[in-house]
Amino acid sequence: MKPAQQRFTALDLAHQQIDDLDSRLLRRRLQQTQSPCDTTLLVAGRALNAFCSNDYLGLANHPALIAAMAEGASRYGAGSGASHLISGHSIAHDLLETELARCQNHHIPQARALFFCTGYLANITAITALAGLGANAPQSNPGISIYSAKLNHASLIDGVKLAAAQTKAHVHLFDHADLGQLKNALAGDTAAHKLIVIDGVFSMDGDLAPVPELLALAHAFDALLIVDDAHGFGVLGEHGHGILEHFQMQSNRIVYIGTLGKAAGVSGAFVCAHETLLECLIQKGRPYIYSTATPPAIAHTLLTSLTLIEGEEGRKRRAHLRSLISIWQEELSFMRWHRTESTTPIQPIILGSNAAALAASRLLDQAGYWIPAIRPPTVPDGSARLRITFSANHSIDAVRALMRHLQEIETQVLVDKNAALL
Ligand SMILES: *Cc1c(COP(=O)(O)O)cnc(C)c1O
Numbered sequence: 001m002k003p004a005q006q007r008f009t010a011l012d013l014a015h016q017q018i019d020d021l022d023s024r025l026l027r028r029r030l031q032q033t034q035s036p037c038d039t040t041l042l043v044a045g046r047a048l049n050a051f052c053s054n055d056y057l058g059l060a061n062h063p064a065l066i067a068a069m070a071e072g073a074s075r076y077g078a079g080s081g082a083s084h085l086i087s088g089h090s091i092a093h094d095l096l097e098t099e100l101a102r103c104q105n106h107h108i109p110q111a112r113a114l115f116f117c118t119g120y121l122a123n124i125t126a127i128t129a130l131a132g133l134g135a136n137a138p139q140s141n142p143g144i145s146i147y148s149a150k151l152n153h154a155s156l157i158d159g160v161k162l163a164a165a166q167t168k169a170h171v172h173l174f175d176h177a178d179l180g181q182l183k184n185a186l187a188g189d190t191a192a193h194k195l196i197v198i199d200g201v202f203s204m205d206g207d208l209a210p211v212p213e214l215l216a217l218a219h220a221f222d223a224l225l226i227v228d229d230a231h232g233f234g235v236l237g238e239h240g241h242g243i244l245e246h247f248q249m250q251s252n253r254i255v256y257i258g259t260l261g262k263a264a265g266v267s268g269a270f271v272c273a274h275e276t277l278l279e280c281l282i283q284k285g286r287p288y289i290y291s292t293a294t295p296p297a298i299a300h301t302l303l304t305s306l307t308l309i310e311g312e313e314g315r316k317r318r319a320h321l322r323s324l325i326s327i328w329q330e331e332l333s334f335m336r337w338h339r340t341e342s343t344t345p346i347q348p349i350i351l352g353s354n355a356a357a358l359a360a361s362r363l364l365d366q367a368g369y370w371i372p373a374i375r376p377p378t379v380p381d382g383s384a385r386l387r388i389t390f391s392a393n394h395s396i397d398a399v400r401a402l403m404r405h406l407q408e409i410e411t412q413v414l415v416d417k418n419a420a421l422l
Helices: 009-023 063-076 084-088 091-104 119-136 154-167 179-187 211-220 275-284 296-310 312-332 354-366 396-414 417-421
Strands: 040-043 046-050 111-116 144-149 170-174 193-199 223-228 254-259 269-274 346-352 384-389
Touching: 046 396, 063 091, 063 296, 091 111, 091 269, 091 296, 111 119, 111 275, 119 144, 119 154, 119 193, 119 223, 119 254, 119 269, 119 275, 144 154, 144 179, 154 170, 154 193, 170 179, 179 211, 193 211, 211 223, 269 275, 296 312, 312 346, 312 396, 346 354, 354 384, 354 396
Parallel strands: 144 170, 144 193, 193 223, 223 254
Antiparallel strands: 040 046, 111 269, 254 269, 346 384
């Protein structure tokens, strides 16, 4: 017999959670786009000026990539059918991995690359598998230490947490603006196996990590340096090869992770490292081993993406982005908005409270802009912001028009506290 009043605790808890998010202005909403990713997006029948995607080079809707995707599908079909180690590893994946390794082999001697479905998966796989190497460390000198920057991306944080749970590694969080503290911690660390994990470009602030200094510490204290260059690959460096090219670095202690759904305009990610380290990812990287391989047509499309990034077109697009960034930094310095010292296409305006960030985002929406308010836990408490991003498809005029609109709402958001109630 059924009880008269059946309890459903999970549903009650779910209601509670959502009400709580609502009351703290932290509930997020899905918005449906009705057009391809570009600088103008059709949303609920309105054409909005979008400054929010990570399509930095403006390749997501590029005719050459659309054609390559169609060609890839006709050549390789729609799906891969299995994981890489079963039967899903296509020649298209292999060709892409060879090209990705070539892009980094000036920076990582004996480099080999491994393609992943997403950056999230690449990060979790790389961190857990590479931390796991510590299980083989000599008994006389046991232990695994993972040093992770406080502002690292969620996928790195989750990779570190999972690695710590699996290996009992010691996790140390560090401030990437204060490497003295990191150096002291490394100097007193007796663990046999040490990893330093860092974002190349901080995704919510746009600043570059001090990667050369981190590499020097990795050398001095015999650590491995894992760099997630999700926002640098395609954007930084003369050929768009990313942050290692930008800083002209070279070392086989670097494990480089690039994502391919941002500047590369498609989807996926890769890990590039010394071939022996990479072999361990193939052998021990559980998320890699147990996921179905990305459709080979995607890998095929990415070969065209790489050609665009490395060639004349990529060079021109990067040069245009640099001019947008310098105009922005210079002209915004005359306004009251709190910008960051970013030299990348990520140009946030920090507002502090969730209410102020939401108000600014709403006023811009009324003016025809799509610039979401980024709130905790994506950013630290009290640092809610507008995350403005540029694409090479934005014109200088479009960027100036956005600055005019920001000027118009400046007083309302920054001075008139009632703006929060709009
Ligand atoms: C977007 C992002 C990722 C995740 O990459 P996906 O391919 O989108 O899963 C990882 N790291 C950073 C820093 C990112 O910004």
